[in-house]
Amino acid sequence: MSLDRDRAERLSLRRRPLVARLLEGADELAVIAGLGAPAWDCAAATGERALTFPLWGAMGGAAMMGLGLALAQPRRRVLTVTGDGELLMGLGALVTIGAAPAANLAIAVLDNERYGETGGQPTATAGVLDLAALARAAGFREALTVRDQAEVERARSLLLSAPGPVLVDFKVRAEDLPIVMPEKDGATLRDRFRRALGVA
């Protein structure tokens, strides 16, 4: 077995304060939050936020939703916040985004090396898989792995302002946290997001 089930419990970065820092003061940022813990993290950080679209399903689609939004809104920064399992389900999206690059698109992966909602089964990132290397190979302008708090500010700056597409793979501790549920009615989320962008 090449996966290390326990490694993620020793990682130092904590996802909740990390996401809170990424979104702090970024009022104009449009956010797509992948299903499960990344959506809970965003809700915990900001409460209900019109320009955050949390997904409750559509696993594998968060990065592509970010691309469609970024192409439609080229002057606005778009950040997809998602998990390693969610990204892995739609891994071809990295190829599609690399080939159809949007300078305003960034992806933050909260990589706890687990399928956290289903019992903590290890994902491929618990082994040799290097998501940042994949993104670089696909043509992302910036892609890096962040393990330490000391690297967070530079990573945040890249995510929020460097020419994209940018991907940061944040290696975060596997931990059980309280679930903070955002709005789940899809039409409500759609309408409030579009109104906040002024396109409704």
Added chain:
Amino acid sequence: MDWPGAIFEQLKAADVRQLAHVPDAGHARLLRLAEAEPKVRVVTLTTEEEGIALLAGAWLGGQRGVLLMQSSGVGNCINMLGLAKTCRLPLLMLVTMRGEWAEFNPWQVPMGRATPGVLAAMDTAVLRIERAEDAAETVAGAVRLAFEGGPAAVAVLIAQRLIGAKTFGK
């Protein structure tokens, strides 16, 4: 008759700005027209369900899009069709049919035969173009249903007989 050109005129008239696709020979002319149009962003996908998520994001950002695929790609889309349904997002799909009229490849037949049923199972409206002269009107109707009548997921199936049976002899 230039039915792909007629379809493209309808897409332009509807202000479709993102065209996502997994290539199919039946869509080749439409793709060439789109790539020559600066107002339309063409995105080549690795698999069809990416396009549903892409166009969801496009709509959230205020743009209309269209997803082109061959019938085998419909099977790849099933779960992601739930995104459009749950969030009541418009979704316009143009599907070139394989596995029906004069198909020579048996591997295309199962998904071709299942395509209308799979779409219906996910509550997607299905329209069909059999004749070139109906292409513009059918696509115009699909555009209106997708973007104004729901919003709703709408698939236009383009008959294999219209496209012409594929051979490897060309």
